[in-house]
Amino acid sequence: MQATACDQGFQAPAARLTGAGIVGLQEWADGDRVERLEQMRSGELGSVHSWELVTAVDGPGTRMTVFVAGCPLRCLYCHNPDTMEMRRGLPVTATELLARLRRYRGVFRATGGGLTLSGGEVLMQPAFAAKMLRGAKELGIHTALDTSGFLGIHATEEMLADTDLVLLDVKSGDEETYRRVTGRSLQPTIDFGDRLAAAGIEVWIRFVLVPGLTDDPANVARVADIASRWPNVSRVEVLPFHQMGADKWASLGLDYELDGVRPPSPDEVDAARAVFRARGLTTY
Numbered sequence: 110m111q112a113t114a115c116d117q118g119f120q121a122p123a124a125r126l127t128g129a130g131i132v133g134l135q136e137w138a139d140g141d142r143v144e145r146l147e148q149m150r151s152g153e154l155g156s157v158h159s160w161e162l163v164t165a166v167d168g169p170g171t172r173m174t175v176f177v178a179g180c181p182l183r184c185l186y187c188h189n190p191d192t193m194e195m196r197r198g199l200p201v202t203a204t205e206l207l208a209r210l211r212r213y214r215g216v217f218r219a220t221g222g223g224l225t226l227s228g229g230e231v232l233m234q235p236a237f238a239a240k241m242l243r244g245a246k247e248l249g250i251h252t253a254l255d256t257s258g259f260l261g262i263h264a265t266e267e268m269l270a271d272t273d274l275v276l277l278d279v280k281s282g283d284e285e286t287y288r289r290v291t292g293r294s295l296q297p298t299i300d301f302g303d304r305l306a307a308a309g310i311e312v313w314i315r316f317v318l319v320p321g322l323t324d325d326p327a328n329v330a331r332v333a334d335i336a337s338r339w340p341n342v343s344r345v346e347v348l349p350f351h352q353m354g355a356d357k358w359a360s361l362g363l364d365y366e367l368d369g370v371r372p373p374s375p376d377e378v379d380a381a382r383a384v385f386r387a388r389g390l391t392t393y
């Protein structure tokens with residue numbers, strides 16, 4: 110089964126070439142619970158849902174995308190609800206992942222690709238993320254963080270110095286809709302975006318267009334206003350909602366509230382993209 114997580118799950122699923130849990134990686138099996146916690150705190154050990162090699166999604170070029178487990182949000186449209194709980198991930202060391210990353214150095218160089226850390230929410234495991242980012246930079250590899258920004262406060266200055274690109278999911282423009290979509294508040298995402306802007310880190314914004322949930326014109330306009338306040342946004346992706354993640358909710362015994370919600374029509378997606386383009390934003 111192909112892994113898709115977070116908002117990029119709405120993007121060109123056919124472009125996801127590999128991805129089946131942590132296949133090819135060694136699961137960490139040493140030590141007891143105390144040691145495991147220590148290793149996690151140090152950043153050497155992460156709780157990983159899956160990884161895959163993708164082209165033309167999750168950032169430029171061909172990328173190794175690592176999906177970590179655990180997320181503070183509860184997006185109604187989540188494509189991978191099994192990434193919401195950190196305990197569902199498997200323990201994998203940064204050393205193991207970086208060894209795998211090193212193997213693809215030639216591919217990354219040839220395609221302008223690199224490493225993308227996604228989830229779940231990668232900032233749930235900031236020490237692990239920091240170690241991965243540092244390791245990638247030491248290998249001369251481009252780095253991207255895919256995040257909702259809700260836990261932006263967990264990102265240290267050192268981490269941001271090792272981050273070339275942030276894929277920032279802005280799930281809604283008004284507070285009420287944001288809360289309805291995610292169960293949480295929008296402001297931390299805006300604060301994180303402000304910080305990225307101040308640091309001059311390149312950002313791609315992602316917004317999932319869901320009929321009857323996020324597609325109110327006033328809401329779309331607010332997302333566009335948020336994106337246009339940041340000069341470091343080089344691209345916006347308006348991603349049409351689809352139902353391809355629905356089955357997972359049932360298999361986990363979770364209530365899926367978007368049953369029967371249709372994907373937006375091509376015209377509706379174009380209209381939303383036009384709202385961003387009208388603000389001078391390069392939008393796909």
Ligand code: SF4
Binds near residue numbers: 190228
């Ligand atoms: S932020 Fe969390 S809950 Fe929302 S889509 Fe991404 S993984 Fe799912």
